[in-house]
Amino acid sequence: MQNVYLSNYELNEAIDTYFERLGTINKSTEKINTWDGLGRVTAQPVYSLISSPHYNSSAMDGIATLSEKTFGASERNHIELIENKDYVVVDTGDPIPKEFDCVIMVEDLIRTGKNKVKIYNAAIPWQNIRPIGEDIVESQLIVPTNHKIRPVDIGAMIAGGVNEISVYKKPMVGIIPTGTELVEPGAPLKVGDIIDFNSRVFMSQVDEWGGIPKRYEIVKDDYDEIKSAVKRASKECDIVLINAGSSAGREDYTSSAISDLGDLIIHGVAIKPGKPVMMGIVNNKPIIGIPGYPVSAYFIMDIIAKRLINEYLSYKAQMPSTVMATLTRRVMSSLKYHEFVRMKLGYIGDKFVAAPLSRGAGATMSLVKADGVLEIPQHVEGLEAGTEVKISLMTKVSDIKNTIVCIGSHDPIIDTLSDMLHKNTGKYFLSSAHVGSMGGITALKNEETHIAPIHLLDMDTGEYNISYIKKYIPDKDICIIKCVKRIQGFMVRKENPLNIKDFTALQDKSIRFVNRQRGSGTRLLLDYNLKKLNIEPRNITGYQREEFTHLAVAAAVANDDADCGLGVYSAAILMGLDFIPVCNEEYDIAISQEYMEQPMIKELLSVLKSREFFDKLDELGGYDYSEAGKIIDVERG
Amino acid sequence: MQNVYLSNYELNEAIDTYFERLGTINKSTEKINTWDGLGRVTAQPVYSLISSPHYNSSAMDGIATLSEKTFGASERNHIELIENKDYVVVDTGDPIPKEFDCVIMVEDLIRTGKNKVKIYNAAIPWQNIRPIGEDIVESQLIVPTNHKIRPVDIGAMIAGGVNEISVYKKPMVGIIPTGTELVEPGAPLKVGDIIDFNSRVFMSQVDEWGGIPKRYEIVKDDYDEIKSAVKRASKECDIVLINAGSSAGREDYTSSAISDLGDLIIHGVAIKPGKPVMMGIVNNKPIIGIPGYPVSAYFIMDIIAKRLINEYLSYKAQMPSTVMATLTRRVMSSLKYHEFVRMKLGYIGDKFVAAPLSRGAGATMSLVKADGVLEIPQHVEGLEAGTEVKISLMTKVSDIKNTIVCIGSHDPIIDTLSDMLHKNTGKYFLSSAHVGSMGGITALKNEETHIAPIHLLDMDTGEYNISYIKKYIPDKDICIIKCVKRIQGFMVRKENPLNIKDFTALQDKSIRFVNRQRGSGTRLLLDYNLKKLNIEPRNITGYQREEFTHLAVAAAVANDDADCGLGVYSAAILMGLDFIPVCNEEYDIAISQEYMEQPMIKELLSVLKSREFFDKLDELGGYDYSEAGKIIDVERG
Incomplete structure (x- = not known):
């Protein structure tokens, strides 16, 4: 009647197999102005080109003088200095003339005439002077290769005379929505129409992860149209994501298109949701078939697309934070799949409790509401209520602790209370x-x-x-x-x-x-x-x-x-x-x-x-x- | 000889005084397309306009039929159904015709002819149907007011028929670099010149915090020029940041410019670094005089400018994460100031150790190297080595745990090792x-x-x-x-x-x-x-x-x-x-x-x-x- 999934790989095995076949990603670098570098990843170490300060400068407002001239000064023995002979007036940051070797700050001066001051403390050589290179010495490493640039790095690099840096190019990520039933948001809706929101979620995920999203027009369920869209995107982009068309349904042309244009390495992984994922290579570019159900799509994006983008940016993903929480309900799981269960967390009394959210792959609200994910390995049948489980967080712990958990009867006013509480406090x-x-x-x-x-x-x-x-x-x-x-x-x-x-x-x-x-x-x-x-x-x-x-x-x-x-x-x-x-x-x-x-x-x-x-x-x-x-x-x- | 600081307010007192005078911020909102909303903050609650699914749809590939027709089916008693009379073929997402009330999935069908199937299980009404509103019901709250939009929210909002949302306008943040000694990056450097990197750091900080940076040309130390720049920026922007010119030096015209154009509420706060900060109001807009020293500037930006931007976005700042760490060296502090000390952290054995970095206000590298900040309150003289202290983190705990701490003799090859280790592992x-x-x-x-x-x-x-x-x-x-x-x-x-x-x-x-x-x-x-x-x-x-x-x-x-x-x-x-x-x-x-x-x-x-x-x-x-x-x-x- 229709295609069946080609494989039922264990998740990590599938990913390893795929990335091995993919080989070394052909990442490009580009030169950009240092001040445009926020969030970019360095492709080379950045060494300073000049020292900062690049001259000996005053660290205070006061006078620059020669320490020898101050020797012997004390509360009882004031020494008078003459401007332009014994000293010059300097402000913070001003250069120290070669003939002087210290700065006395304005608070320690007694003005005795238009061009005269008295001092009552001897100065030490180099006092109140920022010597050349005090902050950054020429040739010093400012940030290493593969460093994600922060505002403070931009300051230090410019201070070190580095106005141009080499960073990894952001990968162009093609997003192809497919499905005869898909319509653009805002189009008049007929029964059977599905609003294409997945591609917009992908765009913002790609953006958030440091890629450049490039969305293509919706492609109908037509083999030739899908094939030509994949072909074009694989030329124009570094990574191609094809949405929907990866169910086992009649309209499944994506897998054939990938096979015909290149290699379909994986079709089907033993995870839930996300099972019908495809991983292929066309034109030496990674092509991912993302399941149509939004929750399946979310996990495949998070597990595979994010990793691909990170590869282009040489950015090692951080493991998400985790907390231990007590299950409030039994969670059943299929023995056949590694399951990802969206969880709502609460901080009740002094412990975290976790309740599974709707398991449906179509439940976008379960993603909006989720605070974290519980993974249940393949071959585990489920977990009993009361079990302590590890939850990978999607929300900050502080936000969870600031959340009133409300379980019980429904009334539309609960939404009103929820909105007003957050609006008025900004915090809860x-x-x-x-x-x-x-x-x-x-x-x-x-x-x-x-x-x-x-x-x-x-x-x-x-x-x-x-x-x-x-x-x-x-x-x-x-x-x-x-x-x-x-x-x-x-x-x-x-x-x-x-x-x-x-x-x-x-x-x-x-x-x-x-x-x-x-x-x-x-x-x-x-x-x-x-x-x-x-x-x-x-x-x-x-x-x-x-x-x-x-x-x-x-x-x-x-x-x-x-x-x-x-x-x-x-x-x-x-x-x-x-x-x-x-x-x-x-x-x-x-x-x-x-x-x-x-x-x-x-x-x-x-x-x-x-x-x-x-x-x-x-x-x-x-x-x-x-x-x-x-x-x-x-x-x- | 020159101005002295007008005040020496305690930090929180200064901030409270200033924000009280500032009153309610006049925030603007704007309508944007939902799919452009990533990272923006909702100015109104978002309720769904339509249900999702908006029709009863099949949750599986299979046939839609009437449950009554399946009653009595079993392994021993197969029931045959005829296409278009007893059933229609449906794919996942297809609408369920009004005359049918359940879906039998393809795996449970035995094909007996071109338009016939046999079933061996009775169906329950509504099985394998996603009823209208299963995911999102019309009028349901999707996200509350003051919510920072994530990719999953975009999906749920579009699925709920919401294509336009009201968000807070990003505040326009004017940045005015002042100082006759300032030169643009890349300009030929003379002794006494200072490269203006602060304004670029501010731009990326503003960007990161959700504002729109608008940098003005460098203004010389000239009262009229500074005054006219402040006047112009206070008309064009929501927040104005003036850099440098806030030392007590000769060139200090900023405070007079603010006073003459509006109100200088605070000039001088008992913190270190950051003491010479100015907080004023011109044209009903907040005007902040940011000290010229980069480390002072960093803390003032982080404490005051960030908070102002958050106010415009109704975004409650998260408290930074903290860890407890053991001081490796004594840290002295002035009794007169609340001090912010940049700290380098290490995870040695099984505990965090913290060493103070250079205290100089000009040390940009100390910000690059810092993993966190130790605050020493006013009236505390210092902390002894071995003290357990709370450090507000600037780095992720996992990065600190993945850092080899290297203390000892210097050689330029240490920079080489540091770069290669990070480049090759991406992680350490x-x-x-x-x-x-x-x-x-x-x-x-x-x-x-x-x-x-x-x-x-x-x-x-x-x-x-x-x-x-x-x-x-x-x-x-x-x-x-x-x-x-x-x-x-x-x-x-x-x-x-x-x-x-x-x-x-x-x-x-x-x-x-x-x-x-x-x-x-x-x-x-x-x-x-x-x-x-x-x-x-x-x-x-x-x-x-x-x-x-x-x-x-x-x-x-x-x-x-x-x-x-x-x-x-x-x-x-x-x-x-x-x-x-x-x-x-x-x-x-x-x-x-x-x-x-x-x-x-x-x-x-x-x-x-x-x-x-x-x-x-x-x-x-x-x-x-x-x-x-x-x-x-x-x-x-």
Whole structure:
């Protein structure tokens, strides 16, 4: 039916095989002005051409004189010196005339006339003089070969008379987006169109790593077009990256194009994501087929394209920093692949905890949210919750320590809080995972989160949240930070075409419902009402279809994949839906008492009570914030 | 006689006072294409405008079908499906037609005819489908305000339909070099000229920190010219940096220019280096007078200019990383100033050691060599050797750990070794401090260095180096790595105009000698010969004048500051001097046995034995490398 992957190399073996075949990279050097050298890498050692200072100069403001003339001067025996006979006035940096050998600073002079001073201290030869070459001596090494130039190096090189330096040329990196389904950002979107964002990510990665990105036009899935694009790019560029077209799908012409034009050395590596990578050589240039899925692409770029650019720049990559962290959830892994798992880190109490993010290769947001990467070697089946693991960092440790971890129920206002906290403080972050109210309670109990937004109705008392905390986290001192009252209801398309009014409507098999995940407060709300009405969940079309956020449910309805779902008013309005209210509920934030004194939590509290936040709630609609920021100690009630 | 500093504010007080007066910075924002956003800072939260995927799409290559049609399929009960009736073929990313609700992947299909497949597993609704918004849901927060954009953010924003973003405008930073003595790099140099390199360093610092540097022509020390340059720059730029002209010297017009055009808020801060800084406001723009000395300028740029740029970008600076290190030498400090001391770090054994670099404000090389900064607060007199101190890092910890520390005698070939080691490995560095052979022995004894180049003649045995190690480091297992035999002699100007032939010539008072520092092998060689000839050191003109390297001695002779000095052949040749040989000596490298197995030491050994190194020695001249790389265990002899 279609091609299968040619190989399933182990990652390092594949890379070694490929780079061996590639041989020594043919790097070019160029001469540039020293002052344009920031971030460039020296191709030759830089030795100073002149000394700095290049003459003996005064280190002070004062007078240059001859030390012999000062011998015997003391507090009791002032010696008078005459300008132009015994001394000349010098400023810092001025040359010392040959006949003088020291400088007396202005603070140690007593002016006795227009051209006369008295001194009360003898001077030592060479005092307050910067001798020639004090800073840099001619012929001295300033920076070695293969040195990445910093601002201070530029200063020393120019001071050393070096105005031109030899650096490695930045490699030109060709980027060819392929795929009939690809459209440029901003083009009108049809179903089946995919916006080409990968090539723009590659461009900024290449830029960041020191290459020059050269993006080509999108190439359709046509063998001849792909072949001619690869041919052209391999002539114009030092490195060629071809995006997409490397799945095993029908449209896979890239591998044949590489084989026909040169050598396809590797096709398929036992890593996940990133498996369908191709590494080839055309026209003596490295050609990399980058998988189309953005997360696969990210890792292949990071592992292979970056290394190629570094080779051209003779720049040895730094190993990323790592931290040890405790896994909050079991992470399963395929025995067949070396897996790279994006991880969200939190610093809770005094330890790092790590939770796996979405594993999907298409999840660009998992890259935005990731703080680091957990590698699980081939032949390892997975890792249990509680395991101490090594995480390669993508974020600074200080940023992780400044992040409020928020695990629990979803509401669009969490995004608002996250934005306002960072905007107002510039320093603190709020990172949220939407696992439902019960998931939040569990995370709080297990010390995997700082805060847990929850909305859990106690059926017996009609009270929200508190009884759940007492029941599930009896041994911890927990507070409730009051947040908002919000309206839950049915989200339906505009004008409510199916005339859905209450839960009984869901019994109609032709009405497609979209549900929330188990453990979410909204799911509990549904189940509570179904039970009250004696409606069997299995009789509801779409009861099994689970989404993780109010917005995702609203999106399914807006797209006509479902006819209704349960969620908050603001999500319905954001998606242009109609809304049938069902009830009001209390959406609050549970937090361990011990974190209440942390500065970032205090900042969060002030956002919660701010006029700016209330204005945003009014804009979203459906929120009552009259108690926002009020703190209730659960123990004392 | 001239201005004195107006104030001696404590650093933080000065900054607080100034930024308070400055008030809220008037930052501008601009709209840019999302794909041009790398490194820019968001001025607004970025919410997705569309979902991604924006339609229900296949997560696999295979067929889209209706799950109901697959119910009952098993290994024993294959179900046949007909193309276009029961299914359509889909590739990864293809849309799912409305009538279907699942995808069966190609690996699970048995092709039974041109348009038929059999399946042996029932499908679950929504399996292998990426529902609309799986990655990004419309209206979801992608990145908050004040976020520095990374490549992955660009991908997610474009995927979320955001093609234009609002970011803070990069501030335009005017840089005005002032000083009648300043000349452009490359101009012919007269005595008294100073090459303007500071403004180029500022440009690259501004660039690195996210501003746009705008350098103005050099302005002479003329009040009206300076005033008009400041006036113009304050109109054209967001921040103005004026270099030099901020000493208390005659040429100090900058402070008056600022006062006359606006407000000079601070003039003088109790820090060292950096004391004569000015902070003013002209035309509502911050105007900073940066001291002329490059090291002072560096710290003022880092402390104040960087902060101003960050303000325009709403970017909160990260605190630099720090390490704890043991001071190898006492560091004295003035009670009057908060001092910033550049430090060289080494990782010796399993701990960091820190040595202060040259304290001179003019020492650009001390910035090139520095790995970090030690801050000594005002009112602290100094710190003793052995103190554990906190160092703010300028270098990566991994680079420090990959650095061979080399303390001891100087020879120009140390620069060659340093360059070749880094060039060949890309990874390892050699950093050298020139404190003489005896200084090297002490550093080795105290575990402050990995290697110590030495050339110490035992007067009794005529043997080099070994007896000194036995005597001074009796309790450590030390090796000698043989390096070179080199020729020592008198360096004199071309044609030897004063006809210097041997040590007796130094008795002539009119002959100006330039000496090496105490503890250097070359100084010991001189003293040994003077003693043998019964020449009194105090009768030698210039015996007191000490330089730290062969090159510095050669530079003094070349500049006619001295008539002769003692040093190696290669230094004389590099400086275009004549050379009168005195003796051959063995210049070797002493090292603790325990470091011999470190990979970086092994790399150094292979450089020492390489053809490339020998070729360079031949080029320099005066070296015999027949034993280079041979290892002698001092204990066994």
